[in-house]
Amino acid sequence: MMKLTMVGDSFVGKTSLALQFTQDFFPHDHKPTITDIETRVLNIEGQDVLFQIWDTAGQDKFRSLLPLYLRGVDGALLVYDVTKQDSFKNILTWISEVRKAASGNPVMALVGNKTDLKDYKCVTTQDGEQLASEQGMIFIETSAKSGHNVHQAFFEVGKEVLKRTKNGPGSTDFTDHVKVGDKDKNKRQSGCCS
Numbered sequence: 001m002m003k004l005t006m007v008g009d010s011f012v013g014k015t016s017l018a019l020q021f022t023q024d025f026f027p028h029d030h031k032p033t034i035t036d037i038e039t040r041v042l043n044i045e046g047q048d049v050l051f052q053i054w055d056t057a058g059q060d061k062f063r064s065l066l067p068l069y070l071r072g073v074d075g076a077l078l079v080y081d082v083t084k085q086d087s088f089k090n091i092l093t094w095i096s097e098v099r100k101a102a103s104g105n106p107v108m109a110l111v112g113n114k115t116d117l118k119d120y121k122c123v124t125t126q127d128g129e130q131l132a133s134e135q136g137m138i139f140i141e142t143s144a145k146s147g148h149n150v151h152q153a154f155f156e157v158g159k160e161v162l163k164r165t166k167n168g169p170g171s172t173d174f175t176d177h178v179k180v181g182d183k184d185k186n187k188r189q190s191g192c193c194s
Ligand SMILES: Nc1nc2c(ncn2[C@@H]2O[C@H](COP(=O)(O)OP(=O)(O)OP(=O)(O)O)[C@@H](O)[C@H]2O)c(=O)[nH]1
Pocket: 008, 009, 010, 011, 012, 013, 014, 015, 016, 017, 027, 028, 029, 030, 031, 032, 033, 034, 056, 057, 058, 059, 113, 114, 115, 116, 117, 142, 143, 144, 145, 146
């Protein structure tokens, strides 16, 4: 079993990603999460892995609960919305929350969600890649709505957790870390939010 926790600002799509991955379902409405746990088995390189996905609240008023959900975590998906620059800036805060609360050396993935909203994309793929590379994180862009890269995001984190379990912490070579962005969508769009 693998414990993964989803963190990031409210409204970036954490619940939607978890539900798309575990139930092939996209919720069109937003019900602020306090906490939810979803599960799904995925075969990674011949091994059945039970993913236990802890979906946490993005809202500030629940921030004090976060350390509870990060305890003993194997991996964390730090999610931002590619159409919301603030949600990307706040990733640094989420990174320090994870590093503070999680014991050991959890695998961290930077996930830029909502890539289907092409005309409103304002966080470029290069910005995401650069931050991930500086922080030693996997990087991937997803759309919980279309399903684009959603399974891939969880799969890559799972693969990395297995690798660290086998080879010990610090075994990751992030010079070759995963980068799955929308390569042609790097330009800031005119409708960009601030
Ligand atoms: N277009 C688009 N909308 C999305 C996508 N992912 C989520 N949404 C929408 O964004 C809104 C917020 O999604 P949630 O999954 O509830 O966000 P959250 O991060 O879990 O929010 P909190 O629980 O408040 O932390 C919902 O209306 C979703 O339908 C996506 O990939 N594309």
